Amino acid sequence: MLMKDCQFRKRTFVQPCFFERNRVGFTLVEVLVVVAITGLLATIILVSMRDSRDKGRDAGIKSSMLELAKASEFLYNNTASYEGVCNNEDTTLSGNGDFGRINIYIIRQNGTVSCKDSENRYAIISSLNQADCWCVDSDGDSKEIVLTGSDTCDSVLVDTDCP
Helix, strand or coil: CHHHHHHHHHHCCCCCCCCCCCCCCHHHHHHHHHHHHHHHHHHHHHHHEEEEEEEEHHHHHHHHHHHHHHHHHHHHHHHHCCCCEEECCCCEEEECHHHHHHHHHHHHCCEEEEEEEEEEEEEEEEEEECCCCCEEECCCCCEEECCCCCCCHHCCCCCCCCC
């Protein structure tokens, strides 16, 4: 049947031709394809956002570590000693003054802090989300520490200097 005949028959209110479509909505297959593509794009975006979130957390930890260095220098200027930066019982950061507040912030960013101090020196190390560790010390060093094997941030900090 010619297309011309189909158009003529349609105008005369006869059953439309088989190949002529009266489309009112979408077919189920079209809807499923759109949903699948949307889901795939959403997955890709969420994965890239997770990486960005971890990078942001790491930047927050690094910034907090620099704040710890400044707070340590402030303590030294007031007391002529770095004792009090770390807890005496273990290798955790002191809860005194700004140290406790900054430590809580680092923990909220999924970091863990280890610390060693003496009268004239200190070193503070924290785990990062996407890299290994970040360390600051009384010499003014602020650097990333790459772990090897079964090392942890706590195990590589053996002295009052960044490794």
